[in-house]
Amino acid sequence: MDFRSDTVTKPTQAMRTAMADAIVGDDVYGDDPTVNDLEQWAAQRHGFEAALFTTSGTQANLLGLMAHCQRGDEYLCGQQAHNYRYEAGGAAVLGSIQPQPIENNPDGTLDFDKLKAAIKPDDSHFARTRLLSLENTINGKVLPLDYLAQARQFVDTHGLQLHLDGARVYNAAVALNVDVIEIAKHFDSMTVCLSKGLSAPIGSLLLGDKAFIDRARRIRKMLGGGMRQAGILAAAGKLALTEQVAQLSVDHANAKTLAEGLSQIDGFHVNAEFVQTNIVFVKVDDDIDTQQLASKLAQDGITITPGNPLRFVTHKDVDANAITTLLAKINEFVA
Known part of the structure; x- marks a missing residue:
């Protein structure tokens, strides 16, 4: 019995069978039909134009940050955010993107007045604030739907993009008793981890519009994330989203x-x-x-x-x- 994390879940027998039987090709060439199916299905399922299958949530978040921001840009996030505290500083080290953390409220939300105060003026002395990144769930807490709507209004008002680290976004949807699209619709991009409670052995998805995913796919290759016969993994990933949510x-x-x-x-x-x-x-x-x-x-x-x-x-x-x-x-x- 392992209570350390839901990352320790083993794939189901159905996943093992699907992995063994998966039709595969070279994903870097775009030739893996099982990966292509997962990406196309996931994009439609979550209300986005396109999706990208990645090795991990850390990689998916990094690709998202780097696709949204240029070198010298800044993103706002929570002090407890995984992509700030627990992803080895990848945005700063590999993307030259400055994180601006804001202390999380006890319920996991971020105060909009504090976020507003952290946005940098258009001045050559400062990094350019480009993005707000939220996490749902965060430390097991669910961000309310009305808060997400307020976050959308906030970024629209201040000319920012809105990204969701959705490592456990299906836990949030189940807890709220809503379809996951009710969460996804507020964001310009989001990640979905397949290998936590959803039990796939590996992989996360990054979702966004087509131009955003095209940028992210190029960066994925640059970072060594291009995979070959990845359909073996994608087959389990689709079952994670279709059979394990309950x-x-x-x-x-x-x-x-x-x-x-x-x-x-x-x-x-x-x-x-x-x-x-x-x-x-x-x-x-x-x-x-x-x-x-x-x-x-x-x-x-x-x-x-x-x-x-x-x-x-x-x-x-x-x-x-x-x-x-x-x-x-x-x-x-x-x-």
């Missing part, structure tokens, strides 16, 4: 159950009402050694990441019985 509601329910159970354990502090999707953060008392806890759980075949707060992530490979077992083992440790 699983996310189960993951959310399991996360709520886990949060409720942890809140009953001495020294563990979590408000289950704040758990919206599949990620649970838990503060623990200082006298609880989370490294020892992780070591003890490992002896029982349970993997977590030590720290304070602890982060638990539910997914298809940890079912309700796994939640019950984890809670029992943590209770034993505390006792």
